[in-house]
Amino acid sequence: MNETAPVQSQGFYAEEMTISVGPQHPxxxxxxxxxxxxxxxxxxxxxPDVGYLHRSIEKIGEKVTWHGYVPYTDRADYLAAMFxxxxxxxxxxxxxxxxxxxxxxxxRVIACELNRIASHLISVGTFGQDIGAMTPFVHALRERExxxxxxEEICGARLTYNYIxxxxxxxxxxxxxxxxxxxxxxxxxxxxxxxxxxLSNNKIFIERLAGVAVISKEDAFSYNLVGPNLRGCGIxxxxxxxxxxxxxxxxxxxxxxxxxxxGTLGDSYDRYWVRIRELQESCKIxxxxxxxxxxxxxxxxxxxxxxxxxxxxxxxxxxPRGDMGFYVVSDGSEYxxxxxxxxxxxxxxxxxxxxxxxxMVADLIALIGSLDVDAPEIDR
Amino acid sequence: MAPLAAQSRANRMKRIEEMSLWERLYxxxxxxxxxxxxxxxxxxxxxxxxxxxxxxxxVQAAITVQYPDxxxxxxxxxxxxxxxxxKDDGLVQCxxxxxxxTACPAECIYIEAGEYPDNPVEKYPIRYEIDTLRCIYCGxxxxxxxxxxxxxxxxxxxxxxxxxxxxxxxxxxxxxQRSRELAEKGKEGLYEEYVKPYxxx
Numbered sequence: 001m002n003e004t005a006p007v008q009s010q011g012f013y014a015e016e017m018t019i020s021v022g023p024q025h026p027x028x029x030x031x032x033x034x035x036x037x038x039x040x041x042x043x044x045x046x047x048p049d050v051g052y053l054h055r056s057i058e059k060i061g062e063k064v065t066w067h068g069y070v071p072y073t074d075r076a077d078y079l080a081a082m083f084x085x086x087x088x089x090x091x092x093x094x095x096x097x098x099x100x101x102x103x104x105x106x107x108r109v110i111a112c113e114l115n116r117i118a119s120h121l122i123s124v125g126t127f128g129q130d131i132g133a134m135t136p137f138v139h140a141l142r143e144r145e146x147x148x149x150x151x152e153e154i155c156g157a158r159l160t161y162n163y164i165x166x167x168x169x170x171x172x173x174x175x176x177x178x179x180x181x182x183x184x185x186x187x188x189x190x191x192x193x194x195x196x197x198x199l200s201n202n203k204i205f206i207e208r209l210a211g212v213a214v215i216s217k218e219d220a221f222s223y224n225l226v227g228p229n230l231r232g233c234g235i236x237x238x239x240x241x242x243x244x245x246x247x248x249x250x251x252x253x254x255x256x257x258x259x260x261x262x263g264t265l266g267d268s269y270d271r272y273w274v275r276i277r278e279l280q281e282s283c284k285i286x287x288x289x290x291x292x293x294x295x296x297x298x299x300x301x302x303x304x305x306x307x308x309x310x311x312x313x314x315x316x317x318x319x320p321r322g323d324m325g326f327y328v329v330s331d332g333s334e335y336x337x338x339x340x341x342x343x344x345x346x347x348x349x350x351x352x353x354x355x356x357x358x359x360m361v362a363d364l365i366a367l368i369g370s371l372d373v374d375a376p377e378i379d380r
Numbered sequence: 381m382a383p384l385a386a387q388s389r390a391n392r393m394k395r396i397e398e399m400s401l402w403e404r405l406y407x408x409x410x411x412x413x414x415x416x417x418x419x420x421x422x423x424x425x426x427x428x429x430x431x432x433x434x435x436x437x438x439v440q441a442a443i444t445v446q447y448p449d450x451x452x453x454x455x456x457x458x459x460x461x462x463x464x465x466x467k468d469d470g471l472v473q474c475x476x477x478x479x480x481x482t483a484c485p486a487e488c489i490y491i492e493a494g495e496y497p498d499n500p501v502e503k504y505p506i507r508y509e510i511d512t513l514r515c516i517y518c519g520x521x522x523x524x525x526x527x528x529x530x531x532x533x534x535x536x537x538x539x540x541x542x543x544x545x546x547x548x549x550x551x552x553x554x555x556x557q558r559s560r561e562l563a564e565k566g567k568e569g570l571y572e573e574y575v576k577p578y579x580x581x
Contacts, residue, residue, distance in 0.1 A: 068485030
């Protein structure tokens with residue numbers, strides 16, 4: 001559309017205005033920019049401008065060893081570093097035929113589910129803040145702080161864990177830590193209800209989200225949405241359940257889907273609500289894992305010079321932002337020949353342009369928050 | 381506004397949680413809410429004042445920690461600054477085998493090997509430098525070391541005060557000195573030293 005063309009809206013003549021939302025905008029966590037063309041308060045077009053956080057992680061993969069690439073995968077999505085660790089290691093193991101020890105698998109699942117809780121807490125907390133509710137954000141981050149402390153105990157770092165290694169995990173989870181995780185779960189499960197009373201059932205919050213930015217099932221499929229965004233549209237698809245990996249087949253958990261309980265199926269509230277439900281599901285998984293926690297070594301014997309045979313493979317896990325995949329190619333040497341990362345936020349970004357047509361500027365913020373796009377994951 | 385969204389808002393909006401009569405009266409609930417906030421406010425204010433006067437140290441005021449005056453304890457697994465461990469005679473334990481430099485994914489370790497004049501078996505590093513601006517604190521060097529010569533158990537954060545890039549390159553002397561200081565002052569003492577510049581900013 002021509003920028004200076006007058007737009008008729010409700011009897012008034014106004015010129016279409018191009019404004020830039022971001023890169024430094026409170027609602028665009030990380031560095032995210034939208035070129036928004038508006039007619040007053042109504043958006044005609046919102047074009048995502050990605051690439052601000054491109055760190056060429058994929059290219060770095062070709063220059064460091066297979067073992068050495070694990071810390072770099074932390075940086076792909078810093079809010080859920082454990083999942084990138086796991087999926088890269090899964091790809092490498094698949095290629096080399098390495099067996100992961102059973103205790104190692106459980107350690108991975110425990111660490112990952114803790115990480116999922118932390119990531120979803122950030123997501124729902126900042127979502128509330130974007131909408132204008134300051135208090136829930138503080139509550140969410142208080143709980144996340146406890147998880148960070150647990151993570152520090154498990155693997156020595158609070159954000160860039162570098163915990164999962166090819167063949168297992170770096171450090172074993174000690175019994176004291178298991179007790180502390182149980183204590184945390186006992187404390188955390190009532191907090192979810194408190195959080196619901198505080199935010200989820202809040203009338204202002206519901207009215208702000210119900211029926212906003214509805215994604216139909218067809219759109220969700222054609223734009224390749226994954227994770228909670230896809231489940232928010234009522235589609236039961238979870239990699240943990242449908243393409244099982246690790247020890248997930250042995251665990252019992254539900255896959256929460258959106259039901260359109262306050263508005264239309266697939267609206268912003270459904271996507272938010274799926275995340276809240278997943279917090280509870282993760283707690284359930286953690287309790288089962290701690291109960292079934294087997295004894296044994298945490299890591300299998302893997303040669304220090306890890307050289308998988310020539311070939312290529314793709315591994316995928318269910319990360320907090322959806323299906324995360326690593327496609328790795330090996331030429332038989334110490335270094336990966338090619339690493340390609342597929343993340344959920346990138347595809348979620350592409351649907352914003354379609355959904356933003358005709359919504360208000362304030363609803364754009366709700367849309368970005370509900371899709372839970374994470375800037376480092378978009379650009380890698 | 382898209383017609384679909386407007387329609388669904390008007391027709392299908394409903395509240396999940398039903399309010400009781402007491403909540404519908406509105407004012408009692410407002411006062412209850414203010415009591416909670418007010419209690420927290422006055423409690424924190426009083427306890428913080430007592431702390432300033434050196435009283436009631438054991439009572440925690442808020443969930444937050446008054447850094448850098450106080451701090452949260454770090455677990456033993458915390459990956460902090462590096463140190464080069466020492467032998468009993470005070471010489472460096474490192475044998476300059478280059479395993480850490482090979483394992484390092486950030487390529488931040490530089491080693492120059494030399495030989496003792498009186499010991500034909502072992503080598504030692506003439507230069508051992510860690511560029512902490514490149515280092516990503518992954519801990520691979522510690523895992524790779526076969527003779528426990530490098531550790532990250534100092535419990536302090538990477539330094540962030542300096543005016544040139546050279547200030548961030550930690551050489552052999554610095555890394556060995558840290559080992560001696562750890563033996564002398566313990567983790568707490570080392571951390572005290574680290575926070576000192578931040579205390580009186």
